[in-house]
Amino acid sequence: xxxxxxxxxxxxxxxxxxxxxxxxxxxxxxxxxxxxxxxxxxxxxxxxxxxxxxxxxxxxxxxxxxxxxxxxxxxxxxxxxxxxxxxxxxxxxxxxxxxxxxxxxxxxxxxxxxxxxxxxxxxxxxxxxxxxxxxxxxxxxxxxxxxxxxxxxxxxxxxxxxxxxxxxxxxxxxxxxxxxxxxxxxxxxxxxxxx
Amino acid sequence: xxxxxxxxxxxxxxxxxxxxxxxxxxxxxxxxxxxxxxxxxxxxxxxxxxxxxxxxxxxxxxxxxxxxxxxxxxxxxxxxxxxxxxxxxxxxxxxxxxxxxxxxxxxxxxxxxxxxxxxxxxxxxxxxxxxxxxxxxxxxxxxxxxxxxxxxxxxxxxxxxxxxxxxxxxxxxxxxxxxxxxxxxxxxxxxxxxx
DNA sequence: GCCCGCATGTAACGCGTTACATGATTGA
DNA sequence: TCAATCATGTAACGCGTTACATGCGGGC
Numbered sequence: 001x002x003x004x005x006x007x008x009x010x011x012x013x014x015x016x017x018x019x020x021x022x023x024x025x026x027x028x029x030x031x032x033x034x035x036x037x038x039x040x041x042x043x044x045x046x047x048x049x050x051x052x053x054x055x056x057x058x059x060x061x062x063x064x065x066x067x068x069x070x071x072x073x074x075x076x077x078x079x080x081x082x083x084x085x086x087x088x089x090x091x092x093x094x095x096x097x098x099x100x101x102x103x104x105x106x107x108x109x110x111x112x113x114x115x116x117x118x119x120x121x122x123x124x125x126x127x128x129x130x131x132x133x134x135x136x137x138x139x140x141x142x143x144x145x146x147x148x149x150x151x152x153x154x155x156x157x158x159x160x161x162x163x164x165x166x167x168x169x170x171x172x173x174x175x176x177x178x179x180x181x182x183x184x185x186x187x188x189x190x191x192x193x194x195x
Numbered sequence: 196x197x198x199x200x201x202x203x204x205x206x207x208x209x210x211x212x213x214x215x216x217x218x219x220x221x222x223x224x225x226x227x228x229x230x231x232x233x234x235x236x237x238x239x240x241x242x243x244x245x246x247x248x249x250x251x252x253x254x255x256x257x258x259x260x261x262x263x264x265x266x267x268x269x270x271x272x273x274x275x276x277x278x279x280x281x282x283x284x285x286x287x288x289x290x291x292x293x294x295x296x297x298x299x300x301x302x303x304x305x306x307x308x309x310x311x312x313x314x315x316x317x318x319x320x321x322x323x324x325x326x327x328x329x330x331x332x333x334x335x336x337x338x339x340x341x342x343x344x345x346x347x348x349x350x351x352x353x354x355x356x357x358x359x360x361x362x363x364x365x366x367x368x369x370x371x372x373x374x375x376x377x378x379x380x381x382x383x384x385x386x387x388x389x390x
Numbered sequence: 391g392c393c394c395g396c397a398t399g400t401a402a403c404g405c406g407t408t409a410c411a412t413g414a415t416t417g418a
Numbered sequence: 419t420c421a422a423t424c425a426t427g428t429a430a431c432g433c434g435t436t437a438c439a440t441g442c443g444g445g446c
Contacts, residue, residue, distance in 0.1 A: 001290075001432085001433075002288075002290045002293055003433085003434090005293075006293055009293075009296075009297050009300075012300075017396095017397075017398095018397075018398065018399090019396060019397050019398075022397090029293075029296075031287065032287060032289055032292050032293045032296060033287070033288050033289065033290075033293045034286035034287055034288055035434085036434085036435075036436090037397090037398080037399080038399075038400080038401095038434090038435080038436080038437090039433080039434065039435085041397095041398060041399055041400095042399080042400090045399095060396085060397080060442080060443080061442065061443050061444085062442085062443085063441090063442070063443095064396085064397075064441085064442050064443070065397085065398095066396080066397060066398085067397090067398085079300070080300065080301065083294065083297065083298075083300055083301040083305055083309075084301060084302075084305045084308075086308070086309070086312050087290050087291060087294065087309070087312065087313075089291075089316050090406095091229035091406095091407095092226065092227060092228070092229055092320065092365075093197075093228050093229055093406090094227055094228065094365070095196075095197045095228075095282050095284075096282060096284075097227050097361045097362075097364055097365055098197055098200075098201055098204075098224070098227045098228045098361075099278065099282065100357060100360055100361040100364065101204075101224075101227060101357060101358050101360075101361035101362075102204050102278065102357065103278075103357040103360075104350060104353045104354045104356075104357050105204075105207075105274070105275065105278055106275065106278040106279060107279075110278055110279045113279075113281070114278075114281070114282070117281050117282065118282075121284050125287065155299060158299045158386050159299045161299075161382060161386070162295060162296060162297065162298040162299050162382075163296050165295055165296075165298075165378070165379055165382055166292045166293075166295040166296035167292075167296075168375075169292055169295065169372075169375040170287075170289070170292055172371055172375065173368065173371060173372075176367055176368060176371050177364075177368075180363075180364040180367065183360070184360055187356060187357075187360055191353050191356070196404085196405075198405080198406090212424095212425075212426095213425075213426065213427090214423095214424060214425050214426075217425095217426095229406095230406085231406085231407075231408085232425090232426080232427080233406090233407080233408080233409090233427075233428080233429095234405080234406065234407085236425095236426060236427055236428095237427080237428090240427095255414080255415075255424080255425080256414065256415055256416090257414085257415090258413090258414065258415095259413085259414045259415065259424080259425070260425085260426095261424080261425060261426085262425090262426085285434095286434095286435095288434090
């Protein structure tokens with residue numbers, strides 16, 4: 001549901017091809033909203049059919065072509081409309097906490113393996129998000145630079161502030177997941193010590 | 196993917212009908228893993244077809260029937276196997292943080308509305324999870340009581356400890372989302388003060 | 391000449407959501 | 419007798435995942 005708005009957010013700054021968008025989805029935006037190429041290309045076609053974007057075929061070498069998309073006025077409006085609309089929050093569906101609630105049904109080793117994997121998982125995310133944060137602070141994210149170049153200077157601080165805000169929230173979340181799993185490991189130790 | 200294991204976790208304690216399971220999914224387990232009835236009934240049929248559970252038709256009044264399911268040995272094994280298996284973590288797809296990263300594109304009012312809705316959303320979850328925590332502490336959750344009755348007394352403390360652990364993690368997450376959105380509201384104030 | 395990166399997709403499948411649909415029992 | 423609760427589903431649709439599929443361009 002949000003994929004198209006993530007795509008619009010990127011395209012609003014300037015035209016990009018499906019491939020370029022896909023790269024952004026494995027880099028910057030992808031740290032917040034992941035999408036594989038098999039989802040991006042069809043979505044772009046749909047958005048074009050609905051008049052939110054327009055694609056321009058560009059020759060590439062002798063026979064190759066690439067399609068560069070740009071946002072139409074209707075697309076700009078759709079994005080701004082989305083920003084004004086309440087988000088629809090998905091119902092909670094959290095496999096890690098579901099499993100955590102039943103850890104007494106398994107062995108101490110399995111419980112530890114699960115908790116350690118949880119730590120590894122969130123340490124990975126943490127690294128990505130902290131990396132993005134430093135890219136934001138140092139203005140070393142090319143997409144952010146393009147965005148700043150396309151907007152008047154007096155808005156730059158605000159743009160950066162919101163990016164930082166978003167990633168700080170994610171960093172905080174990752175830290176809290178890691179701390180939680182560590183407490184879980186302590187709990188396994190306490191329980192096994194009793195036997 | 197985890198739905199069937201959530202169902203197995205409940206059924207392991209003792210037989211239940213689809214309707215009873217559905218109630219648990221709007222109460223206790225549903226605070227971790229939501230599922231509507233339209234998903235539960237077909238899933239139970241599938242699980243029966245795969246030999247994980249067995250259903251027994253019970254008469255209800257003159258003409259009504261209800262199907263009560265119990266876990267087969269294969270079902271018990273499948274659950275324990277799942278507990279030993281690494282979770283597959285979904286890629287990040289977080290609409291709230293996606294939007295937060297682009298709040299400079301909208302008005303201060305829209306930004307505030309979004310952040311306030313985020314706070315309301317997570318305060319709702321927080322209330323649910325804190326409620327569950329007190330139910331756990333006071334042993335006033337009927338499903339937990341059934342679970343304890345079905346297991347030897349020396350395991351009770353551990354069972355309760357893991358439930359508490361799971362819900363504490365969720366409570367922490369909700370608090371952190373709320374704190375984050377409040378910082379966002381402060382940021383809106385700072386930005387509007389500059390103009 | 392070969393490989394890596396550029397570039398664009400299709401197909402099948404599963405999970406989840408929403409809406410729709412029906413009927414029986416029990417207690418006020 | 420009427421409403422609430424018990425009880426069980428079907429159908430259509432959309433989003434996302436995984437696997438599959440293809441071919442060009444540019445640099446070494």
